[in-house]
Amino acid sequence: MAPEGAFKNRAKTGATLEEVARHAGVSPATVSRCLNSPDLVRPALKSKVEAAIRLLDYVPHGGARSLASRRSRMIGAIFPILDTTLFGRTLEALQQEVGEAGYTLVVASYGYDLEREQHHVRNLLTSGIDALVLVGGIRDDSVYRLIERNGVPYVLIWISESDGERPCIGFDNAEAARRAARHLLDMGHSRIGVISGFVKDNDRAAARIAGTRSALAEQGLTLDESLVLERPFGSTEGREAFRLLMTRRPRPTAVICGSEPFAYGALFEAQALGLKVPDEVSITGFDDFWLAAQMTPGLTTVRTPQSEMGRLAGRHLLSVLAGEEAVPPSPLDVELIVRGSTGPPPADAP
Amino acid sequence: MAPEGAFKNRAKTGATLEEVARHAGVSPATVSRCLNSPDLVRPALKSKVEAAIRLLDYVPHGGARSLASRRSRMIGAIFPILDTTLFGRTLEALQQEVGEAGYTLVVASYGYDLEREQHHVRNLLTSGIDALVLVGGIRDDSVYRLIERNGVPYVLIWISESDGERPCIGFDNAEAARRAARHLLDMGHSRIGVISGFVKDNDRAAARIAGTRSALAEQGLTLDESLVLERPFGSTEGREAFRLLMTRRPRPTAVICGSEPFAYGALFEAQALGLKVPDEVSITGFDDFWLAAQMTPGLTTVRTPQSEMGRLAGRHLLSVLAGEEAVPPSPLDVELIVRGSTGPPPADAP
């Protein structure tokens, strides 16, 4: 019922700076100054202008402003997903940090689909963002080129590229996984299963598996590839993968989960299978969301600096935009949180 | 170490439409058309233009574009919080819906602080958003006036204002809570506790309590106000509130949680207290996040149309922007999901 001729009713635009000037009996330039450098304006005039602004519900036109000043006061952030809790804290902290500085946050999510991410990069650049936050480092070089050619500063979060080629604010995913693995190895485990997100196009997931592998190597062990399962992130997927791992013979005595929802699922499934945790099987998570501490047994996990990455990414970009010589901080720390879900392997293990 | 003189290094701007035109040997208008209505351009020219665009990594300047066209292709959304899973699905669905239409999403969060929300409204309007999504309906009239005076269409989500004064896309929170309450009443409960978010400035929380109260009234019962606890959202707060409720005498035989994290906490705490659910106490949630189905016992809860609200809000605004005569849909349905956390009250209850 919507014939295509029905377009064209452009909303009445709000008041303009010039109208405000007229109402206040001053020049447009003065109104502009009231907004941008109030100290340069005599208080008497300033209050007249402010009254006019309120009277007209005047809001500056960001487009015009960014056209004239070459800055939009917007910062973009592109996340793999938004609907889970995975990036929630990072997003919240980032929004807070830039919001306090008067910046506005533009977000997008791409469902781990690099093509969609690239599309979003274009869109956000068009929107005129002054800076950009991206997750991880895997993407086509052309995307980086595009960003750089447009003079937009950016940071990659959730990773710490050791080669320092691009500015990163995050932690060493491999080392984090290594911590969890060493913890299990120290307790005597040697047959270890892994539930991971898809490694393709995801350097965090890849690094975590690599870290696990290297921890085993330190002990002269190798990771049995048949015990490495890749799944879409989610607790249901974790349950299913865990069940599968438990059918392998000899059965793994511990399972390292590359993302915490997997671990929740594994723990629930262990309970459903009647497997005692940690007596019969140990489980580790990755991130330490609120649920990890509430479950019984509590989940042993690696705590990642989720909020801090958001906060620091914002702060870094703001200072770059302020013209400061900012260097990204060195890799952030992670912490192994030992709770009840891990223990020595069962005595009768092979 | 950052002296204040260190400003002013404006990034080199990207290529302009005019440069593209020059490289392609056509007029600026033609380049513009290639971008906005490609069908009006002869293929031969179009491909020359596209080549030039790629060559220069040209990205249109959104500011200039919005100045000239009076539309920014950005939509704003302001949420109470972003770091929990509460609005995650709504956000994801909204982003997806508007993203597919080539729009960009600008988000902000205000921690349930109305002043901060107002601030964000101003900021987003300045950014030039074409439309706005807000959660709930409680805010100063001046905010609505500001939005309307600037000609920006908006919707309120997560509520359904019966008086229809403003466009809403959501569900009836009172009715939803009434469902949960009736379910308990039908099983014979009469002494019911409530754990709620703060009612001040939160119409969703208020409506849910009101709904509970009215369901009791239908049975000639009244809600004991000493059994109504308001807390910040969170499972830890749920645990603590639940523990307190369990010390009341006579002890409530059921607890209605106005937000699901409360219910998770209550369930964990019941377990810690050695209280059998549902034999000794019944618990209901609100929203039906993934965890509800995974716990043991499963959580009886009211499933809210989280994704749908995001999707429909986006769709509605897009059609308004397209100049269509769009009316917001009628209130969406909620569904009572009965799982193991509810049952009849203990036989020895008063």
Added chain:
DNA sequence: CTGTTAGCGCGTTCAA
């Protein structure tokens, strides 16, 4: 189908 011509609303010179 394509080019020409005007602004869109604002920040920023420069003089006064």
Added chain:
DNA sequence: TTGAACGCGCTAACAG
């Protein structure tokens, strides 16, 4: 301390 004039990059009329 204030005002006048210019142009940022683009879209939208209008001609051709």
